[in-house]
Amino acid sequence: MEDVRLGLRELKKRQTRDSIAAAALKLTEEKGLSDVTLEEIAREAFVSPRTISNYFSSKEEAVLAAGTIATEQVLEDFSSSPSEVPPLEALCVLMSSYAREHPDRLRKSARMVALEESNPSLRPIRLAQEVELVIDLSGRIATRTGTDLTVDVYPSMVASAAVSAMVTSLTLWYLAGFPEDRLPKLVEDSFNLASAGYPRRTAEPA
Amino acid sequence: MEDVRLGLRELKKRQTRDSIAAAALKLTEEKGLSDVTLEEIAREAFVSPRTISNYFSSKEEAVLAAGTIATEQVLEDFSSSPSEVPPLEALCVLMSSYAREHPDRLRKSARMVALEESNPSLRPIRLAQEVELVIDLSGRIATRTGTDLTVDVYPSMVASAAVSAMVTSLTLWYLAGFPEDRLPKLVEDSFNLASAGYPRRTAEPA
DNA sequence: CCCGATATTTGCTTCTTGAGCAAAGTTCTG
DNA sequence: CAGAACTTTGCTCAAGAAGCAAATATCGGG
Numbered sequence: 511m512e513d514v515r516l517g518l519r520e521l522k523k524r525q526t527r528d529s530i531a532a533a534a535l536k537l538t539e540e541k542g543l544s545d546v547t548l549e550e551i552a553r554e555a556f557v558s559p560r561t562i563s564n565y566f567s568s569k570e571e572a573v574l575a576a577g578t579i580a581t582e583q584v585l586e587d588f589s590s591s592p593s594e595v596p597p598l599e600a601l602c603v604l605m606s607s608y609a610r611e612h613p614d615r616l617r618k619s620a621r622m623v624a625l626e627e628s629n630p631s632l633r634p635i636r637l638a639q640e641v642e643l644v645i646d647l648s649g650r651i652a653t654r655t656g657t658d659l660t661v662d663v664y665p666s667m668v669a670s671a672a673v674s675a676m677v678t679s680l681t682l683w684y685l686a687g688f689p690e691d692r693l694p695k696l697v698e699d700s701f702n703l704a705s706a707g708y709p710r711r712t713a714e715p716a
Numbered sequence: 717m718e719d720v721r722l723g724l725r726e727l728k729k730r731q732t733r734d735s736i737a738a739a740a741l742k743l744t745e746e747k748g749l750s751d752v753t754l755e756e757i758a759r760e761a762f763v764s765p766r767t768i769s770n771y772f773s774s775k776e777e778a779v780l781a782a783g784t785i786a787t788e789q790v791l792e793d794f795s796s797s798p799s800e801v802p803p804l805e806a807l808c809v810l811m812s813s814y815a816r817e818h819p820d821r822l823r824k825s826a827r828m829v830a831l832e833e834s835n836p837s838l839r840p841i842r843l844a845q846e847v848e849l850v851i852d853l854s855g856r857i858a859t860r861t862g863t864d865l866t867v868d869v870y871p872s873m874v875a876s877a878a879v880s881a882m883v884t885s886l887t888l889w890y891l892a893g894f895p896e897d898r899l900p901k902l903v904e905d906s907f908n909l910a911s912a913g914y915p916r917r918t919a920e921p922a
Numbered sequence: 923c924c925c926g927a928t929a930t931t932t933g934c935t936t937c938t939t940g941a942g943c944a945a946a947g948t949t950c951t952g
Numbered sequence: 953c954a955g956a957a958c959t960t961t962g963c964t965c966a967a968g969a970a971g972c973a974a975a976t977a978t979c980g981g982g
Contacts, residue, residue, distance in 0.1 A: 641839065
């Protein structure tokens with residue numbers, strides 16, 4: 511899965527990065543991000559404050575880095591999957607497998623979404639990261655379906671739907687207390703809803 | 717439409733706010749937001765820097781305020797529209813009418829989206845505003861359809877789809893150079909795509 | 923093993939922002 | 953017109969973001 515042959519340099523860089531992110535997360539959970547300074551994070555992570563700036567362009571980024579999942583693999587899998595399958599269906603399959611195989615990683619991401627409640631300054635940065643994903647995905651969908659992104663709304667709409675499906679699923683999963691094995695179903699429900707065109711019409715009891 | 721009977725106080729407040737926003741926008745277009753300081757904006761708007769902070773919590777907010785459209789009316793119209801109509805359809809009608817009736821306002825908003833290209837720091841703040849809208853709308857959809865927001869993904873998914881439809885439409889409208897009368901069609905296309913469940917499947921020539 | 927090349931970490935400095943506070947200046951109410 | 957309510961302002965301070973150069977660590981070839 512991951513490169514085992516990494517120089518010491520690269521290895522230490524990752525350690526540093528991880529320990530900064532972990533420190534930022536820990537302190538944020540303890541006292542709220544707005545009461546945490548770079549200096550404190552630096553002490554906790556055994557680096558200088560200046561080093562934090564080298565890795566992250568804000569405290570917020572550092573905190574969120576602790577919950578960022580590696581989406582590259584999923585995106586590549588998407589791009590290399592057979593293009594006869596409609597994009598949303600392909601993404602649904604990929605995402606629900608991911609939910610089954612890596613619930614741990616997704617739980618971390620979901621906690622980040624949850625952290626936003628108590629730490630509002632996280633939201634803008636997380637959303638900016640989310641939109642990067644939407645943009646990347648839009649491009650891949652455009653390529654896959656031979657659509658011009660700048661003229662036809664299809665790729666962007668599908669990409670947004672897919673990303674909302676994931677975020678919405680993570681949010682409800684978190685709200686339900688991360689019940690084992692429920693995430694894949696939430697993901698499928700969300701994607702299916704989008705694929706089917708939001709069919710429900712009028713009020714009904716739960 | 718708007719309250720004509722406003723005290724002088726309220727009136728001046730709006731003027732101040734508007735002139736700060738206008739100054740921020742003008743300077744940003746001239747030299748890029750990162751090269752503009754609060755002090756400059758203050759000079760341009762004939763207020764003290766401290767006053768800017770009273771109105772906005774960042775330069776970015778000030779710039780974006782120049783293009784923010786009043787969504788309250790649309791949201792209320794949505795809530796008071798007959799709930800037999802599926803939410804996305806209702807929103808489609810409301811939004812495309814809005815596009816027809818107030819292209820000027822929407823053009824301003826679209827320019828803000830465009831400004832993001834050259835001024836990346838605007839993005840997080842705009843997205844945060846956008847997500848507020850999604851959250852508000854999710855609540856209204858939940859109410860309208862008698863759905864529990866915290867259990868069923870439907871309201872959030874529909875709300876995201878509606879907001880992406882608008883943002884995507886504005887973006888493509890801008891990319892096409894704001895052609896007269898094309899916005900309503902873009903809006904309808906986007907909403908219809910979502911309503912129909914993104915039916916296109918495989919590659920095809922444009 | 924050692925050395926020069928290359929990267930990373932750090933400290934220092936400067937600029938900017940965001941926000942609390944109280945004083946000065948406006949508008950409002952009656 | 954007088955006192956209450958609100959807005960604007962200047963002052964102050966804690967922090968963050970980023971450039972620069974020195975110190976430190978790693979790398980790769982001999």
